[in-house]
Amino acid sequence: MGLAAAFWIMAVVIVAAALGVVFxxxxxxxxxxxxxxxxxxxxxxxxxxxxxxxAVQILVYVGAIxxxxxxxxxxxxxxxxxxxxxxxxxxxxxxxxxVLGIMIYTVTKTAWQVSAEAPLTPTTVxxxxxxxxxxxxxLPVEIAAVLLLAAILGAxxxxxxx
Amino acid sequence: xxxxxxxxxxxxxVLFCIGLYGALTKRNAVIILMCIELMxxxxxxxxxxxxxxxxxxxxxxxxxxxxxxxxxAAEVAVGLAIVLxxxxxxxxxxxxxxxxxxx
Numbered sequence: 001m002g003l004a005a006a007f008w009i010m011a012v013v014i015v016a017a018a019l020g021v022v023f024x025x026x027x028x029x030x031x032x033x034x035x036x037x038x039x040x041x042x043x044x045x046x047x048x049x050x051x052x053x054x055a056v057q058i059l060v061y062v063g064a065i066x067x068x069x070x071x072x073x074x075x076x077x078x079x080x081x082x083x084x085x086x087x088x089x090x091x092x093x094x095x096x097x098x099v100l101g102i103m104i105y106t107v108t109k110t111a112w113q114v115s116a117e118a119p120l121t122p123t124t125v126x127x128x129x130x131x132x133x134x135x136x137x138x139l140p141v142e143i144a145a146v147l148l149l150a151a152i153l154g155a156x157x158x159x160x161x162x
Numbered sequence: 163x164x165x166x167x168x169x170x171x172x173x174x175x176v177l178f179c180i181g182l183y184g185a186l187t188k189r190n191a192v193i194i195l196m197c198i199e200l201m202x203x204x205x206x207x208x209x210x211x212x213x214x215x216x217x218x219x220x221x222x223x224x225x226x227x228x229x230x231x232x233x234x235a236a237e238v239a240v241g242l243a244i245v246l247x248x249x250x251x252x253x254x255x256x257x258x259x260x261x262x263x264x265x
Contacts, residue, residue: 015177056231158246
């Protein structure tokens with residue numbers, strides 16, 4: 001019962017915050033509603049008993065990515081436009097509605113093989129075993145490290161003053 | 163009513179489509195990046211929901227969600243660097259006016 005209430009509260013907050021990101025005129029307020037959306041998604045992870053991912057969501061999205069976005073908004077302040085839409089409003093709306101309809105139809109019509117087992121809690125130790133053990137995901141972890149290094153170097157090179 | 167896998171997947175679809183609409187219609191490049199973040203979050207929600215309901219003791223979906231977060235962090239860092247570089251050159255981040263490479 002508590003889980004259902006938490007899910008519905010988080011779902012309403014997530015959808016409202018996402019609509020705020022898209023429809024608010026003020027860019028800075030849109031960024032703040034994006035932060036609210038990230039926090040609510042972290043709460044949703046807790047209802048899915050993914051405690052480690054909820055902490056990572058708070059650290060990476062709320063802590064780092066939103067700060068980067070707000071910094072970029074501050075540095076591009078002289079743009080006087082706010083957040084206007086282009087001419088593709090109606091076609092984009094139709095595309096998004098059609099994609100949404102197809103996805104909801106597929107999701108509700110598919111007979112998912114839901115397992116009845118209780119989820120693992122806490123997930124930190126099993127996740128670490130999964131990521132770093134032999135036969136796990138060691139190679140993708142190494143590749144992700146290289147990708148992050150390349151992204152840091154690329155961001156510095158691109159954003160540096162000449 | 164108990165909350166099942168379908169609820170999370172429908173919520174994820176709604177969030178994805180809001181992000182898709184925003185990414186297609188917005189002209190401010192920073193807002194476009196924010197909408198892409200919304201879409202990546204929607205994908206993460208569905209991955210974690212699959213992990214919770216389909217393979218509760220394997221956690222494969224959560225591992226995938228971690229990799230999606232890594233790629234999202236890299237993407238937003240490089241994307242905002244590109245936005246700042248464009249702003250320095252053109253004094254504008256309107257996606258309609260950034261047409262230097264348009265034929």
